[in-house]
Amino acid sequence: MTIKRAQRPLLNRRLDGFGTTIFAEMSALAAATGSINLGQGFPDTDGPEEVREAAVRALRDGRGNQYPPGPGVPELRQAIAAHQAAFHGLTVDPDREVLVTAGATEAIAAALLALVEPGDEVIALEPYYDSYAAGIAMAGGTRVPVTLRPDGDRFVLDLDELRAAVTGRTRLILLNTPHNPTGTVLSRAELAAIAELAVERDLLVVTDEVYEHLVFDGEHLPLAAFPGMRERTVTISSAGKTFSFTGWKVGWVTGTPELVDAVRTAKQFLTYVSAGPFQYAVAEALRLPAAYFTGLADDLRAKRDLLSAGLAEAGFRVFRPAGTYFVTTDITPLGGTDGFAFCRELPGRAGVVAVPNAVFYDDRAAGAPYVRWAFCKKLDVLAEAVSRLKNL
Numbered sequence: 001m002t003i004k005r006a007q008r009p010l011l012n013r014r015l016d017g018f019g020t021t022i023f024a025e026m027s028a029l030a031a032a033t034g035s036i037n038l039g040q041g042f043p044d045t046d047g048p049e050e051v052r053e054a055a056v057r058a059l060r061d062g063r064g065n066q067y068p069p070g071p072g073v074p075e076l077r078q079a080i081a082a083h084q085a086a087f088h089g090l091t092v093d094p095d096r097e098v099l100v101t102a103g104a105t106e107a108i109a110a111a112l113l114a115l116v117e118p119g120d121e122v123i124a125l126e127p128y129y130d131s132y133a134a135g136i137a138m139a140g141g142t143r144v145p146v147t148l149r150p151d152g153d154r155f156v157l158d159l160d161e162l163r164a165a166v167t168g169r170t171r172l173i174l175l176n177t178p179h180n181p182t183g184t185v186l187s188r189a190e191l192a193a194i195a196e197l198a199v200e201r202d203l204l205v206v207t208d209e210v211y212e213h214l215v216f217d218g219e220h221l222p223l224a225a226f227p228g229m230r231e232r233t234v235t236i237s238s239a240g241k242t243f244s245f246t247g248w249k250v251g252w253v254t255g256t257p258e259l260v261d262a263v264r265t266a267k268q269f270l271t272y273v274s275a276g277p278f279q280y281a282v283a284e285a286l287r288l289p290a291a292y293f294t295g296l297a298d299d300l301r302a303k304r305d306l307l308s309a310g311l312a313e314a315g316f317r318v319f320r321p322a323g324t325y326f327v328t329t330d331i332t333p334l335g336g337t338d339g340f341a342f343c344r345e346l347p348g349r350a351g352v353v354a355v356p357n358a359v360f361y362d363d364r365a366a367g368a369p370y371v372r373w374a375f376c377k378k379l380d381v382l383a384e385a386v387s388r389l390k391n392l
Contacts, residue, residue: 014137014138014140015134015137015138018133018134018137021130022039022130022355022356022359023039023040023355026039026040026343026353026354026355027039027040027353029344029347029353030347030353033347033348033351033353034351035346035347035351035352035353036351036352036353036377036381036384036385036388037353037374038307038352038353038354038373038374038375038377038385039343039353039354039355039372039373039374040355040374041180041241041246041325041326041374041376042246042374042376043244043246043376043377044376044377044378044381045244045378046244046245047243047244047245047285048243048285048288048292050284051243051245051281051282051284051285051288052245052281054280054281054284054285055248055277055278055280055281057280058276058277058278058280058281059277063276063277063280064275064276064277064278064279064280065276065277066276067272067273067276068100068273068276068279069273070264070268070272070273071095071098071099071100071264072098072099072100072252072279073100073276073279073280073283074094074095075279075280075283076100076250076252076279076280076282076283076286077094077095077098077100078094078283079282079283079284079286079287080092080094080098080100080252080254080286081093081094081097081098081254082286082287083286084222084235084254087212087293088221088222088224088225089225090222090224090225090230090254092254093257096257096260097254097255097256097257097260098252098253098254098260099252099253099254099260099263099264099267100250100251100252100275100279101251101252101253101267101271101274102249102250102251102270102271102274102275103238103240103249103250103251104208104210104236104237104238104240104251105131105251106249106251106267106270106271106274107236107238107251107252107253107263107267108131108132108135108174108206108208108236109131109134109135109138109266109270110253110263110264110266110267110270111206111234111236111253111263111266112135112136112138112139112141112174112206113135113138113139113266114262114263114265114266114267115139115171115172115204115206115234115262115263116136116139116140116141116171116172117139117140117141117171118139118140118141119140119141119142119169120139120140120141120142120169120170120171120172121141121142121143121144121167121169121170121171122136122139122141122142122143122144122170122171122172122173122174123144123145123146123162123165123166123170123172123173123174124136124143124144124145124146124173124174125145125146125147125148125157125174125175125176125179126145126146126147126148126360126361126362126363126366127147127148127181127182127357127360127361127367127370128145128174128176128360129176129180129181129208129360130359130360132174132176133362136174141171142169143362144165144170145361145362145363146158146161146162146165147161147361147363147366148179148182148184150319150330153318153319153320154182154183154184154319154320154321154322155179155182155183155184155319155328156184157184157186157190159190159193159194162194162197163197166197166201166203170201170203171203171204172203172204172205172206173194173198173203173204173205173206174205174206174208175194175205175206175207175208175223176207176208177191177207177209177220177323178209178211178212178214178215178220178321178322178323178324179323179324180211180324180325180326181324181326181328181355181357181360181372182319182321182326182328183319183320183321183322183323183324183326183327183328184321184322184323185215185217185218185219185220185322185323186221187218188219188221191221191223191226192226194223195223195226195227195228195229198228198229198232199227199228199229199232202232203232204232204233204234204259205223205229205232205233205234206233206234206236207222207223207224207233207234207235207236208236209222209235209236209237210236210237210238210240210241210242210251211241211323211324211325212237212242213241213242213293213296213297214241214242214296214297214300214323214324214325215297215322215323216297216300216301216304216321216322216323217320217322217323218322218323220323222235223235224254224255230255230256231256231259232259233255233259234253234254234255234259234260234263235253235254235255236251236252236253237251237252238250238251238252239251239278239282239285239286241325242285242293242296243282243285244376245278245282248275248278248281248282249274249275249278250274250275250278250279250282300325300375300376302379303375303376303377303379303382304320304321304327304375306375306379306382306383306386307327307373307375307382307385307386308320308321308327308375309386310382310383310385310386310389310390311327311329311373311386311389313386313390314334314386314389314390314392315333315334315392316329316330316331316333316334316371317329317330317332317333325374325375325376326372326373326374326375327372327373327375328357328370328371328372328373329370329371329373330369330370331369331370331371332369334392336369337368337369338368338369339356339357339358339367339368339369339370339371340356340358342356342371343355343356343371349391349392350388350389350391350392351388352385352388352389354371354372354373355371355372355373356368356370356371356372357370357371357372358370
């Protein structure tokens with residue numbers, strides 16, 4: 001006799017609704033139609049040659065071809081600590097306060113799994129990178145969005161709305177600055193207010209700072225440097241965006257020994273270790289001269305300006321990003337109201353692919369008219385995209 005269990009969906013309820021990412025869908029559409037892909041945020045050129053050669057050298061020398069140390073190779077942990085001191089004035093112990101991860105995405109997931117109990121509330125700035133929602137769901141937390149809203153040519157944070165979102169169940173704030181997808185860079189005053197709130201309400205903060213060197217207007221300020229925040233902040237960054245090696249998936253966490261130990265506890269059961277030879281190369285990359293980092297921002301600023309001007313000329317309302325790889329536009333001046341439909345039709349209309357911002361919102365209607373474009377591409381590619389968009 002066969003006993004049948006009650007039928008239920010195969011997918012864990014926590015991940016219900018998290019199917020194939022929009023980036024996979026739109027990149028496949030770009031490939032199928034031969035369109036210019038301004039949807040997914042990866043560069044179309046590799047990073048510095050000396051960094052690539054450092055990876056090759058590590059492979060040939062047998063460094064990292066077997067399991068690297070769980071926290072990351074010492075050379076990289078030391079380079080991360082030196083980077084935090086040089087750029088942000090943060091003193092970090094490379095042996096106890098640094099953890100190397102499989103990119104920032106794993107770092108975020110591990111931090112949420114380690115620090116969030118089922119039922120805890122996690123505040124995230126909306127629109128938010130899609131892995132945030134999945135990470136909170138996997139941890140059993142409750143997502144509480146605080147929405148950045150258009151104000152002139154940028155998106156801004158309402159600090160009163162943020163304060164009102166904190167309840168007795170709030171465990172942590174998941175912060176992203178420079179912010180993907182809006183390009184907002186939180187100011188010193190905004191960060192100071194967030195720090196005061198976190199201290200007052202005894203909250204943890206996980207900060208995603210992967211675009212720390214991609215700031216064009218204003219400055220990037222790590223929240224961990226604000227009074228009372230070092231002991232309650234998990235700081236996350238990665239090499240992918242800074243050095244244009246997104247496929248290497250080398251990220252890191254810094255924080256107090258207690259926080260890093262907590263994140264490591266979860267991380268060790270995800271990938272355990274990763275990217276052995278690339279860790280040595282990223283260690284060398286982090287020690288590049290300061291001119292490299294300023295040159296990177298200058299290059300991307302010029303690309304931002306080119307694409308932003310072209311989008312405005314094509315008829316979009318453009319929100320000028322202060323940082324990141326991305327510019328957001330409003331499609332309503334062109335008669336559109338549905339970003340999904342617009343992006344799915346765009347390859348046929350103009351031979352260009354973008355991403356609908358609605359995927360980054362809990363309230364899909366609030367994000368419906370917005371579309372995100374990546375400008376981390378060659379200048380001639382951006383110029384061709386702008387030329388094609390004029391047909392709209």
